[in-house]
Amino acid sequence: MSVNDQDATVNGRTTPDAPDWWIYRGTGRPIHDIDLAQILPAPPPWRSYRGDPPPEHDVPPPDDGEAERRLGTAFTLSEQDVDAGELNMVNAALYLRRPLLVTGNPGTGKSSLAYRIARELGLGRVQAAATEQAQTGEEAEEPPIGDFVRLGPLGTAFLPGRLPRVLLIDELDKSEADLPNDLLSIFEDGEFTIEELARARNCHPEVTVHTADPQRTAIVRDGRIACRAFPVIIMTSNGEREFPPAFLRRCLQLRIENPDHDQLAAIVASHLVGEDGEHRDSLIREFADRSKAEGGLPTDRLLDAVYLATSGAYQPDQEAWPRLVDALWQRLAVR
Structure with a gap:
């Protein structure tokens, strides 16, 4: 190239296509x-x-x-x-x-x-x-x-x-x-x-x-x-x-700026190999939107939420799951 x-x-x-000088x-x-x-x-x-x-x-x-x-x-x-x-x-x-x-x-x-x-x-x-x-x-x-x-x-x-x-x-x-x-x-x-x-x-x-x-x-x-x-x-x-x-x-x-949706999806796939599903993709989109609105959230909190969701904690008809996600995704600041 x-x-x-x-x-x-x-x-x-x-x-850009990768320049020749990049190692x-x-x-x-x-x-x-x-x-x-x-x-x-x-x-x-x-x-x-x-x-x-x-x-x-x-x-x-x-x-x-x-x-x-x-x-x-x-x-x-x-x-x-x-x-x-x-x-x-x-x-x-x-x-x-x-x-x-x-x-x-x-x-x-x-x-x-x-x-x-x-x-x-x-x-x-x-x-x-x-x-x-x-x-x-x-x-x-x-x-x-x-x-x-x-x-x-x-x-x-x-x-x-x-x-x-x-x-x-x-x-x-x-x-x-x-x-x-x-x-x-x-x-x-x-x-x-x-x-x-x-x-x-x-x-x-x-x-x-x-x-x-x-x-x-x-x-x-x-x-x-x-x-x-x-x-x-x-x-x-x-x-x-x-x-x-x-x-x-x-x-x-x-x-380093906050990762966007596609970068977050790649990070999740790197750590949670083989995990897929509609709730995972929904979590990534929700996390990206909330991170942008709040000025940046730690990426490892998304991994925590996806891991819990794919481990059976995700129940779409229960109120406990949204509250758990809210607790996981709070900004790293004392309020």
Whole structure:
């Protein structure tokens, strides 16, 4: 396909044919028989990093089941179900090696984006760092060295590797006030120092430490963690806080809008394989209308309602069912 191909109208939405430069297509469907390290262009000179060579057997750790829980088991999303602006920004982040700050209403799938990228591009287990874990990138106790040092998700994601790791920093606006500033130098330099190991580097220039990957270790030299492939970093925010301009300058920004009817139907089909029926379609339409009227409802509440309906709780001639749906679909706010 060419970037200049004619746009197509699918399900009422105008969707461009996939440009040639897109690597990530947004479906979450694994792309087999490709080597991302071979097809991803070299980074810009100002985003090129030269950490230690990756280990000889550098294989991404397998997903621990979290992607399936987040995304479902079926691959029902097509490129027409994903906003072209979202695909542009994700692919730009891949090409430019820039963190992606993702905003949107609660429940619109901001954090799921990290798992979709990892599953589609074969990048293995997502490093999901709570905001307090992202503060330093490591969790360290006093020496003895090695056995008592464990890298957190951020530190693990910045270890040198042939392929980039996917790092999710969820709900950044709920972090401590100085976290965005603390991340500035890491995002700019692609490296940081573990002070406990740096102080001991004359006696212990190489130390084997535990990582956030189950049953895995890594060698840290001179107390320094330095990446070779800059991680795919997804940071989510509900828009409850402003971030420093210097931090925003180092990020690309993407806003995820509330899903429409067709996108909701694809999400439901991904999670509830084989479930069909008139009441399911009716629930999707009702949820889409109510979400639009109330400024956005979490998508997982629709999944809850469909699951209950297909489990036998749905009784069209009873008043209890509408009351249950009303309770499930209340906005996430204290009234």
